[in-house]
Amino acid sequence: MKFRLLHLIRPALFAVPFLIFSCGEDEDPVDSEPNLVVVEEQFEVNAAYEDTDLLTLDILQSSGLGTRTQSEADICANTVVEHNEGAKKITIDFGAGCTSPKGVERKGKVILTYSGTNFLQPTTSIVTTFEGYEVNGIKIEGSRTLTNAGFNILTSSLILNVKIENGKLTWPDNSFAIYTSTQSRVLTLGSAGYQISITGTSSGKSREGVDYTALVTDPLIVDQECVRTGVFIPSAGKLDFVVQGITITADLGSGTCDKTVTVSYPGGSRELTMD
Template sequence: MKTIQSYLASVALATLVLLNFACSDDPNPIAGEPDLSLVEDEFVINSSFEDLDFLLLDVIQTSGLGLRTTQTTELCEGSSIDHDTATKTIIVDFGAGCTSSNGVTRKGKIILNYTGTNFLFPGASVTTTFQGYEVNGIKIEGTRSLTNAGIDLINSKVSLKVKITDGKITWPDNTFVTYTTDQTRLVSLASSGYEASVTGTASGTSRDNKSYTATIIDALIVKEDCVNTGVYVPSSGTMTYSYGTTTVGVDYGGGTCDKVIKITYPGGSKEITLD
């Protein structure tokens, strides 16, 4: 339920200028409110990877591997895409850094290794690794695999299995989180853009070294029209975060493209606006 526009989004993860955020001030905090910094870190992770997905969908299509019905890749000046069909490798190179028209600054390289000749074929996969890759000053490391788990041609939907191993996101102050996921993204394709329904789990350690698990309860919905306006926060869905003896619930709302979420914890709840 949203009563007040970063992922994830999770997953669900980044700004296209949302990687640095703050909570709205609460003049009347509820006594016993737990430390929510771990939950906030997860929003940065999700936004980072939503930004990555948005970019990779375009790169895959631009490279002739199929997936979406429109091409909107907008690499900033000085960046490049190198596609080696012999080794089935695509390297997206942002060099020392450049800023896209919507305000996202990226640097370093994204390296894609794929199987098959068209990502629309079940079983086809794309594995992503990084070399010095940063988005708005946030460094991303690890290995991310996308596997086509099935396609519904009648309804223009593709089911993608998503796994992140050895994930690590580092802030400019050198604090970092570690991150792994096992999720499914059901992507609906249309001429007007895509919509992703995300389910599954994630786990890792926070910037203050707290171990946690995150479970999606009701599918997180990420819409391209929201992403195009810089909103990487899911427009709807719910999930829980568990760390120590604390369990926190997060409600992303009822479908509006905004950055408002509701967090529920033992003894109270609060709304947070992600900036």
């Protein structure tokens, strides 16, 4: 059971894309459509954190903090991984830069500090920070804290708390986005696989300087069946965003494995397909 649990935690940590929209200052917010460039930006932001999540868990496994000792991490052969067990600290050093077997370009350092001796222990936490770290040319800053909040034997559910603080992504042109989030993720095991239920909030500022907040109003649902087909967008759930005083709702559907999102805002709605 422990091996299965830790194997299933990885998709549960995928950063769920928060769709952020904005209206121009001189436009009528009732008649204007959302700024879809900002939507694409937020998927890029979440993809960067998602890559870090997978890297973190794979390195923890190979460092003896999980149930496997072999590494599945997508890192370059010359990446230096230093594990200081006394300080409970792991440093992943990509040096001046390299490209992984799967084509991900990384440079700088990712630093993991942890409590406990095994991630499956309740209250165990992992804090990820960065030193000059870049992925595919985007610099990542801030901290991400992952906490095991317990396992419910009766429902076969693992509870994970995930928090991003002082998140900042900077692009090569020096434009940047600010991002923070607090989430609770419940991973439930069933006969047909797992299902993840996600609730929480986020806030930040886009590269265009637009402030926003986001709230999950109906839990976002991710099914193993969908993940197996490469669809990481939740198959159900709703998000409410407040941008410049305007509430925008993103409806991810009612259970179908697809990449469509219905966006509703004052004056209209639109269906989007996310690649």
